[in-house]
Amino acid sequence: MSFTTLGLNEAILRAVADEGYTTPTPIQHKAIPVVLEGRDVLAGAQTGTGKTAGFTLPLLQRLCEDGMQSRKKPRVLILTPTRELAAQVHESVRTYGRHLPFRSTVIYGGVGINPQIQTLRRGVDIVIATPGRLLDLAGQKAIDFSAVQTLVLDEADRMLDMGFIHDIKKLLAKLPKQRQNLLFSATFSPEIKRLADGLLNRPTLIEVARQNAASEQVTQRIHPVDKKRKPELLTHLIGTNDWQQVLVFTRTKHGANRLSTHLQNAGITSAAIHGNKSQSARTRALGDFKTGSVRVLVATDIAARGIDIDALPHVVNFELPEVAEDYVHRIGRTGRAGNVGEAVSLVCIDEKGLLKNIERLMQKRIEKHTVDGFEPDPSIAPEPPKQRGGNSRRRRR
Numbered sequence: 001m002s003f004t005t006l007g008l009n010e011a012i013l014r015a016v017a018d019e020g021y022t023t024p025t026p027i028q029h030k031a032i033p034v035v036l037e038g039r040d041v042l043a044g045a046q047t048g049t050g051k052t053a054g055f056t057l058p059l060l061q062r063l064c065e066d067g068m069q070s071r072k073k074p075r076v077l078i079l080t081p082t083r084e085l086a087a088q089v090h091e092s093v094r095t096y097g098r099h100l101p102f103r104s105t106v107i108y109g110g111v112g113i114n115p116q117i118q119t120l121r122r123g124v125d126i127v128i129a130t131p132g133r134l135l136d137l138a139g140q141k142a143i144d145f146s147a148v149q150t151l152v153l154d155e156a157d158r159m160l161d162m163g164f165i166h167d168i169k170k171l172l173a174k175l176p177k178q179r180q181n182l183l184f185s186a187t188f189s190p191e192i193k194r195l196a197d198g199l200l201n202r203p204t205l206i207e208v209a210r211q212n213a214a215s216e217q218v219t220q221r222i223h224p225v226d227k228k229r230k231p232e233l234l235t236h237l238i239g240t241n242d243w244q245q246v247l248v249f250t251r252t253k254h255g256a257n258r259l260s261t262h263l264q265n266a267g268i269t270s271a272a273i274h275g276n277k278s279q280s281a282r283t284r285a286l287g288d289f290k291t292g293s294v295r296v297l298v299a300t301d302i303a304a305r306g307i308d309i310d311a312l313p314h315v316v317n318f319e320l321p322e323v324a325e326d327y328v329h330r331i332g333r334t335g336r337a338g339n340v341g342e343a344v345s346l347v348c349i350d351e352k353g354l355l356k357n358i359e360r361l362m363q364k365r366i367e368k369h370t371v372d373g374f375e376p377d378p379s380i381a382p383e384p385p386k387q388r389g390g391n392s393r394r395r396r397r
Helices: 010-018 026-036 051-066 083-096 114-122 131-139 156-161 165-174 190-199 227-241 253-265 279-291 324-331 349-362 392-396
Strands: 041-044 076-079 104-107 126-129 150-153 180-185 204-207 218-224 246-249 270-273 296-299 314-317 341-347
Touching: 010 051, 010 083, 026 041, 026 051, 026 204, 041 051, 051 076, 051 083, 051 150, 051 180, 076 083, 083 104, 083 126, 083 279, 104 114, 104 131, 114 131, 126 131, 131 165, 156 165, 156 180, 156 190, 165 190, 180 190, 227 253, 227 341, 253 270, 253 296, 270 279, 279 296, 314 324, 324 341, 324 349, 341 349
Parallel strands: 041 180, 041 204, 076 126, 076 150, 104 126, 150 180, 218 341, 246 296, 246 314, 270 296, 314 341
Antiparallel strands: none
């Protein structure tokens, strides 16, 4: 199977070839023809499967068929849960649409709203946005949804998890009733199924990986260690294995800052990204990480959504996530686009329950290996779990 057999025009195929791609991934192979037919789609695909191109390529083709002249009003609306993911999708649209006349823009909070208003007034064909800022613009009557032909909800599970369901419903009420809807989600929870039932019209169901499965390209390993020795062990692993590009996950923004400072003090270039960082700081840190001037990027779950590095070799769970599904999202940052990757988790005695939940979700035991000199102290007892409020996940990021 080749991209040339999928019904894409020469300008789009040239852009795909420019990126060095010749064979579509399974999600692209299945989704592109269905999207081109104008049908609604409910797609389940884990991160790193090429799903972004799975909808950007056919949507660009449909715009071409609708007319090669750029219009004033947006015809495609793509909603994402985070600024980073919005920027990533926009980059994909620009990359594959480089030989086409269509205009696109990315809209999110944390930056000035006036330049976004001016861009919309000049006219765009494709809008990629986070729900909150898009609602702000709609409230100021700065965007006209009347010409929207296709709506994409990307990483819908994360949008619901972050509490965007009410914003999404408000936006849906502003869109034309007759439109194509594409919903992409890593997992099909009951909440996702309810959203799909209310949004999609006789959708085609596309699944390319077992629900909640991790990529077979990722080698997973657990290092048991005492909680207080985790920073020391991480430093040891980076140094002895000569890891040059490592994405490290913490549960809290304060933990990310502390760990980044520890690594810097140990002579390892590091940066932290989380919800308290400005958008410019997050963009700069991610750029430095991609170019290699920063060796370790320490991130919280939400801040890391949208990090798209095809050949990222190492992901480290400095702390296991409290929600088992987040483990799959985290380790999906590596082993992308056919590359192999390694996911290492530093697990203390307090996290035995979290590990059990992850292994139950994935239906497999993860290999455990104790590092010499970092054996856990058997006399240390687990601390009782802390009580957290119902919305604590969003506040911590």
